[in-house]
Amino acid sequence: MPDPIVKVLLPRARWQAGIALLCAAALIVPPAVTPAAARLILASPAPLTIGMAQEPDTLNPLLTQSPAAQAVESAIFDALVRVDNHNRLQPDLAVTWNHSRDGKTWTFHLRRGVRWADGAPLTSADVAWTYQQIANPGNQVASTQGWEQVDRLTTPDPDTVVMHLRRWLAPWLLEVGTTAILPKHALLKAHNLGAATFNRRPFGTGPYQVETWIPGRRIVLTANPRSWQGRPRFTTVVFHFFPDDMDLLAALRAGSVQVGQINAGQMAYAEQVGLRVIQAPSMTWYHVDLKQWGPLRDLAVRKALDYATPRDQILREVASGHGQTAFADQAPSLTPYYDPSLRPRSYLPARASAMLAGAGYSRDASGNLNRCQTVKTTRTCTALAIALWSIQGDSFGAGINRLLAGAWTRLGVRVTLRQAPAAQLFGPTGPQFSHAATGITYAWTNGDDPDDRFYWDSAFIPSYPTASGGNDVAYFHRFSFQTTIDALTNLGVSTTPTAARTVVYRRIQSLLLGQVPVIFLYWADQLWVAPPALRGFVPNPYTTFDWNIAAWR
Numbered sequence: 361m362p363d364p365i366v367k368v369l370l371p372r373a374r375w376q377a378g379i380a381l382l383c384a385a386a387l388i389v390p391p392a393v394t395p396a397a398a399r400l401i402l403a404s405p406a407p408l409t410i411g412m413a414q415e416p417d418t419l420n421p422l423l424t425q426s427p428a429a430q431a432v433e434s435a436i437f438d439a440l441v442r443v444d445n446h447n448r449l450q451p452d453l454a455v456t457w458n459h460s461r462d463g464k465t466w467t468f469h470l471r472r473g474v475r476w477a478d479g480a481p482l483t484s485a486d487v488a489w490t491y492q493q494i495a496n497p498g499n500q501v502a503s504t505q506g507w508e509q510v511d512r513l514t515t516p517d518p519d520t521v522v523m524h525l526r527r528w529l530a531p532w533l534l535e536v537g538t539t540a541i542l543p544k545h546a547l548l549k550a551h552n553l554g555a556a557t558f559n560r561r562p563f564g565t566g567p568y569q570v571e572t573w574i575p576g577r578r579i580v581l582t583a584n585p586r587s588w589q590g591r592p593r594f595t596t597v598v599f600h601f602f603p604d605d606m607d608l609l610a611a612l613r614a615g616s617v618q619v620g621q622i623n624a625g626q627m628a629y630a631e632q633v634g635l636r637v638i639q640a641p642s643m644t645w646y647h648v649d650l651k652q653w654g655p656l657r658d659l660a661v662r663k664a665l666d667y668a669t670p671r672d673q674i675l676r677e678v679a680s681g682h683g684q685t686a687f688a689d690q691a692p693s694l695t696p697y698y699d700p701s702l703r704p705r706s707y708l709p710a711r712a713s714a715m716l717a718g719a720g721y722s723r724d725a726s727g728n729l730n731r732c733q734t735v736k737t738t739r740t741c742t743a744l745a746i747a748l749w750s751i752q753g754d755s756f757g758a759g760i761n762r763l764l765a766g767a768w769t770r771l772g773v774r775v776t777l778r779q780a781p782a783a784q785l786f787g788p789t790g791p792q793f794s795h796a797a798t799g800i801t802y803a804w805t806n807g808d809d810p811d812d813r814f815y816w817d818s819a820f821i822p823s824y825p826t827a828s829g830g831n832d833v834a835y836f837h838r839f840s841f842q843t844t845i846d847a848l849t850n851l852g853v854s855t856t857p858t859a860a861r862t863v864v865y866r867r868i869q870s871l872l873l874g875q876v877p878v879i880f881l882y883w884a885d886q887l888w889v890a891p892p893a894l895r896g897f898v899p900n901p902y903t904t905f906d907w908n909i910a911a912w913r
Contacts (some may be wrong), residue, residue, distance in 0.1 A: 362385060366442075374591060377776055379397075390474070391818070391835075398528060401843065403832035404410050407580070407594070407596035407597060407598045407868075408594040408596070408597050408598070408618055408619070408912070409597075409598045409600050409616065409617045409618055409619070410431075410597065410598065410599050410600065410617070410618070410619045410620065410906070411600050411602055411608040411612065411617035411619070411620030411621075412428050412431070412599055412600065412602070412608075412620070412621075413601075413602055413604065413605050413608055413621075413753065414426065414427070414599055414601070414753075415575070415576065416428045416429035416432055416433075416579070416783070417429060417434060417706055417783055418554075418555070418559045418560075419433055419559055419560065419561075419562045419570065419573075419579075420542075420554075420556070420558065420559040420562065421433045421539075421540035421542075422490075422493060422494060422499070422501045422502065422539075422540070422542065422553070423500070423501060423502055423553070423554060423559070424500075424502055425502045425503075426782070427805065427904070428599075430579070430904055431599070431873070431904050431905065431906055432579055432599055433540060433562075433857060434566075434903075434904040434906050434907060434909070435566055435567060435568040435581055435597065435906055435909050436562060436563065436564045436566045436568055436569060436570065437540035437541065437542075437564035437565070437566050437655060438452050438453045438540070438541060438564060438565045438566050438579070439452050439453065439532065439537060439538045439539055439540050439541060440452060440453050440454040440457070440468055440487070440521075440536075440537045440538075440539075440541070441454060441537035441538060442538060442902070442903075442907070443534070443538060443805045443808055443902050443903050443907070443910075444902075444907070444908075445898045445903060445907070446900075446902075447808050447901075447902040449533065449534070449537065451846060452471075453470055453471055453474060453487075453541060453565065454468040454469060454470055454471070454472045454483065454521075454537070455469055455470070456469045457469065457533075457537075458469075462528065463525070463528030464524065464525045464526075464527070464528050465522065465523070465524050465525070466522070466523045466525070466533070467520065467522050468487075468520070468521040468522075468523075469520055470482065470483075470484060470487075470518075470519045470520070470521065472519055473588065473590060474565050474588045475565070475586045475588075476543045476545075476546075476563060476564065476565055476586070477563035477564065477565070477569040477584045477586055477587075478543075478546070478563060478789040479586060480543065480545050481518075482541075482543075482565055483515075483518040483519070484515035484517070484518055484519060484520055484521045485515060485518070485544055486541055486542065486543055486544045487513075487515070487521045487541055488513050488515050488521070488544075489542070489544035489547075489548075490539070490542045490544075491507060491513050491523075491549075493497040493542065493553055494507045494539070495507065495510075496553075499553045499554065500554060500826070500827065500828070501828060502828060503814070503828055504828055505535045505811075505813070505820075506532050506534075506535025506539075507535075507536055507539070509525045509526050509527050509528075509529060509532060510523050510524070510526075510536070511524050511525060511526045512524040515913070523536070524537040527854075529811075529854065530809065530811070530852075530853050530854070530855065530856060530861065531807075531809035531811040531853055534807065534808055534809050535807075535809075535811075535858060539566075540564070541565075542564075542676035543563070543564070546562075546563070560573055561573065563584070563588075564584075565584075565587065565588065566587060566910075567583065567584055567589050567591075567592045567909060567910035568581035568582065568583060568584055568587075568592070568597060568909070569581065569582060569583075569584045569586045571596075575880055576600050576601065577600070577601060578599060578600045578601060579598070579599045579844050580596065580597075580598050580599075581596065581597045581598070581599070582595065582596055583595045583596070587910070589910045590910070591910060592909065592910045592912070593913045594912065595896055597909070600616040600617060600648060603753065604627070604753055604755070605622065605623055605755065607623075607710060608620050608622070609622055609626050609629075609630065611773075612630070612635060613630075613633055613635065616731055618890065618891055618894065619888070619889065619890045619891075619894070619897065620768070620888070620889055621886065621887065621888065621889075621905070622637070622887050622888070622889055623679075623755075624678075624679045624680035624681070624682040624683075624887060625678075625680055626887075627639075627680065627682070627887055628680075630758055630889055632865060635889045636889065636890060636891060636892050636898070637887055637888070637889055638887070638888045638889075638890060638899060639682070639885055639886070639887050639888075640882075640885065640886050640888075640899045640900055640901065641691075641693065641694060641885055641886070641901050642691075642805065642806075642883070642884055642885060642886045642901050643691050643694065643805050643806035643808075643901045643902070644803045644804070644805040644806075644883065644884045644886070645686050645689065645691070645803060645804060645805075645806070645880065645881070645882070645883050645884070646686075646756070646757075646760065646801065646802070646803045646881040646882055646884060647686070647801070647802075647803070647804070647878045647879055647880050647881050648748070648760075648764070648767070648799040648800065648801045648878060648879035648881065649792065649798075649799060649800040649801075649802075649833050649878050650662055650665070650796065650799055650833060650876070650877065650879065651791070651792055651798050651799075651832070651833050651835070651836070652833055652834050652835075652836060652837040652839065652879055653795070653796065653797050653798070653836055653837065654796070654797040655731075655744055655746075655797055656740075656746070656797050656799075657837055657840075658719060659840070659875065659876070660715050660716070660719040661716065661719060661744070662875075662877075662879075663705075663712075663715055663876055664711075664712040664713075664715040664716045664719070664771070665768065665773075665876075665879060666705045666712075666772045666774075666876050666879055667705050667706075667707070667708045667709065667711050667712035667715065668707070668709050668712040668767050668768055668770075669705075669707065669764065669881070670707045670763060670767050671685040671686075671704055671766065671881060671882060672685065672707065673707075673708065673763060674760055674763055674764075674881055674882065675881075675882045677759070677763065678756055678759040678760055678763070679756070679882060679884060679885075682884070682885040683882045683883050683884045683885050683888065684882060684883045685704045685881070685882050685883075686704060686881055686882050686883050687702055687703060687704040687705070687869070687872075687873045687880050688702065688858070688868070688869035688870075688872040688873055688878040688880060689804075689806065689812050689868075689869070689872065689880070690810055690812075690865055690869055691806060691883055691901070692883060694901050695810060696858060696862055697810040697861065697862050697865040697866065698868070698869075699865075699866040699869045702870060702873055704873075704880065706871075709770065709771060710769070711769060712771055713772075716729060716771070716772070717743070719731070720732075721772070723772050724741075727772055728743055728744075728772055728773075728774055729743065729744040729771070729772035729773060729774075730742060730743050730744065731744070743774050744772065744773050744774065745773070745774035745775075745776070746768070746773060746774070746775055746776075746797045746798065746799055746817070747775075747776045747777075747778050747796060747797070747798045747799070748761045748764060748765060748775055748776065748777055748778065748798075748799045748800075749761075749778045749779065749780065749785060749791050749798060749799065749800045749801065750777075750778075750779050750799065750800070750801045750802070751779070751780070751781070751782045751802055752779045752780055752781045752782075752785075752786055753781075756883065756884075757801045757802055758777075758779065759803050760801050760881065761777055762777070764799075764801070764879075765777055770906075772812075774840065774903075778791070785800065785802075786826070786832075787825070787826060787874065788824075788825035788826050789825075790825075791834070792825075792835060793834040793835060795836075798872045799877075799879070801881075803884065804830075808902050810852065810861065810865045811849070811852060811853050811855060812849060812852075812865075812868065813849040813850070813852075813853065814829070814830040814831070814870075815830050815831060816831055816839075816845045816849060816872075816877065817831065817845065817846055817849045817850070818831070818834070818838055818842050818846050819835050819846075821835060821838070822835060830875040833877060833878065834877075838877075839875065839877060841871060841875050841896070844871060845868070845871060848864055848867055848868050848871065849868065851864050852864040852865055852868065886899055886905075888905065894912060894913075895912065895913040896912040896913055897912060
């Protein structure tokens, strides 16, 4: 996060964006082509080029949490249902659906006449096969959320899918219905879904198909002539990858890229040079994961770090004020579940020092905090030390960590700043799976339901590094409040009326504020550059930015 991080086809995703903390002196961009050139490009048969600060790890939507991948996949694949820019479910591959009175049997009627980009017909067998791949533990899919409740799936005919559930959950249709459907015939012979050649050059039923993928440079999509949505206005769409957001801004300024996400520090300059900037709220929240290891298992230490976190300064200096400070995981003003009575902890370093002193920490001659104990005649002291990580190329994360390191170091914490590529950072050898006290600064982007089991529930603690589940911080040790958070998150998805669910999710927010499993920082606004002539481009909090790319004109 959030280009930022989402789960749109999945419930959640890590925002592994390349967003920058900039100073005025850094805003030096070659004049090149004027923004008028971008308008001319849109009127020409040239490709529409979208700039991205990240490259997808795969284009198989079952295997990734990367927003870069999900943005490209959104133009290639369809699901049973889709979410629009008003957070409403709309028909996609399913034209109608209904359920039994107990909510445990769901019937989907597929759109007739839909064909895959290679000409093969879409049938209910493709939906059944997609479910089988998700249910197969050997495939190591990014998320099984919602699908784990499917007890049995039947296909009475080529146009009908019936799912029988073990248990009905409030977010079930959103989680399962928005999962991309894969072509059975194209992957049937793949012995390893993760290694299938399809993942580099996939095709679906959506408006575009992959023409080429040049690693480190670009992915080129061409119009799918068999798309049930009709032929899109742009026959070619190029997703161009940039090493950092300064290069992306230069390309937007030059007109070689027409659409791209910028960061808050770039907004004033972008408007000054005549670029059209579109601002929208988001479901994305920056935070610092505090792995349950060593001193970070101590609530007093986590609270002290929270009191020593200068959120207002971070929001002001890193995000240029484009966002709101955070205390938990429900978005302000975008959801009724948000609790307006709660507030983030104020920046109170003196209180943080007192809490650490109460937890047995004292400063040594160098000013560093240690907790000492004597066993028999041997005295041992353990430093309060933490490695703060961010995603390489994500200058927002790096900027946040520099401010945190300054504040926490003044407190007496030994802070080491580290960076790594996203694939390494969240991979099997990443800091979340190391035997050390670590914090990772990045962003999650919420799905469209308040369901937050993926973050906190014990059922979503990965069973091994990189396994499905978002509760990485509890990989080694479960939260001391694990039983309580499990009960609440499961009650939240088992409750129907909005008012009743609101009570549950506000209790969860209060619990998160009190227990500090992570350092909640701020909710980030999203900022996009797009030519005035581009119609239909509607970034919003609920979908990928290209959710309706077939309608762009």
